[in-house]
Amino acid sequence: MSKKIKNIILAIILGITGIIIIVNIVYNKPHISVSEASPDITLVSQKLLNDFENNEFESNSKYLDKIIEVNGTISEINVSENKGIITLSDEGSMGGVICHLSPEEHTKIASLKKGQNIKIKGICTGYLMDVILVKCIIIN
Structure with missing residues (x-):
């Protein structure tokens, strides 16, 4: 050879x-345990959304795959097949922050109402007209 x-x-x-x-x-x-980890970034949901709307590339490098704690107003609550999704957005806003709850958090959804202010922690996976957070836990 x-x-x-x-x-x-x-x-x-x-x-x-x-x-x-x-x-x-x-x-x-x-796997990251969101409930046990401290957040990398804490901010208001509208600030997170505005950052992605203004500069998605820069926001991806800043927020993507980070544990983010957001504070915002509930605009929508969806429950299907034991999966809870909470959307945080301000009135008149075109987009929002969609929070896919962890299975353990599903039971807490019954006590929530639209218009309620809430704090949620989750992992940012990106932006598709809305900012997406997964493995979310409800803090208060």
């Missing part, structure tokens, strides 16, 4: 090994 073929085979083996290691690290990444 020529030296060139040996180098190609070695490069392929190293590449496959590298891919396997990266996939293993990402797959076995520990």
Whole structure:
């Protein structure tokens, strides 16, 4: 076998090994417990929404995959298949902050009302006309 073929085979083996290691690290990444973690950022829901509306690229680098604690007014409450979703927004606002509650928080939804001020903590996953927070817990 020529030296060139040996180098190609070695490069392929190293590449496959590298891919396997990266996939293993990402797959076995520990899950974040939002309830136990302290927030990376605390702000009002309208400020979070305005930041994304004004500069999505900068906001992604600032908020994406961070634990965010937001304070806002409930504009919508949805419950389906034991999953709760709370939307925080101000009157007249086109968008909002959509908070997908953790399964443990589902029981707390019954005591909430539209127009109520609430504090929620969750992980920001991005912006699609609304800011999305997942694994949310109700603080008060």
